Amino acid sequence: MPRPKGSVYDGVACSIDGCPRPARKRGWCLRHYKAWERNGDPVAINDFFLRTPSQRFWGMVAPADANECWLWMGTKTVAGYGMFRRTTAHRFAYEDMIAPIPENLTLDHLCRTRGCVNPYHLDPCPREENARRARAAAAAV
Template identity: 35%
Template sequence: MARRSTSPRICEDCGTKVSGKYRRRRCENCYRAVLRREKGIPTAKERRANYNPKSYLFGSTVAGPDGCVIFTGPSRGRGYGALQGADGRRVSAHRLAYELMVGPIPDGMDIDHQCHNRSLTCEGGPMCRHRRCVNPFHLEPATPKENTRRAAARPASRVGRYRSDRGNASCRNGHERTEENVIWEKRLSAPGGRVRRCRQCLKNQQASARKLRRQAA
């Protein structure tokens, strides 16, 4: 029976002492790097050096409704597309598209999706398809206040529904808005990220749903 060598195993590439797998006289990381080179797979450093934000941005799109160009890459919070910019920082896809195709964005300005403002059916929110649109002809700088005002003015806007009864002493069904009768719910598409709901209206809706289920049973 052959005796195993007791000499220390040293990686030929990085020179570190190997205590785990030892293949082709290399440590695991260096061995995997050799396999990637043999298969022609670029390393992370090579990918960073050859990264082109514009090519990646518009190479990861599909045609959408209303003439939109929908970015199919990663997304950040609230449904907006996101990718790595030329400086290595993570940026919104629609803002980068405007900067690349139109010009710099003025300080303190949002980029408003005109395709969303024209839509009569999209209610907005994180599932809004227009938030991933990177068509530069659909993008326009606007102040945050003006951006919110345009969204609230749309017929199908959730923002408009949330704001229409702000400051009223009662809900739309006439129930008084007391501290005990108000429920705050999280809504990403609403101003401040939450909305008021009438507790009594919610109870009535739940009772109606239970009644319909009993009738259908």
């Protein structure tokens, strides 16, 4: 059986340093080629992967003053909480800026804005206390 015709770059690795993917166009793999098409720079996409989770996280937060709600622009749960790397966005924000949250504590949104990731609007408290405050807030409306 004749092999399907491959590209001229068949068997050659992408010419971007450290990229193991096979070259397809212009000597680059498809991912680098697409990045070049989109940004005019084949390594722009590499940048994205090199950034730390923290840098990526804060890039998805709407700019706001220190005391305002910092709104999460990334993925959200149905309930309206931001999601980031298998945790909630506000938990990530708090741990990134303040300190790790003990296992038994949840973060209460003092501002009651679920999409807010401003750690100064978050108060670590036991789950029951959080639920009690939520009920109190709901009753106050």
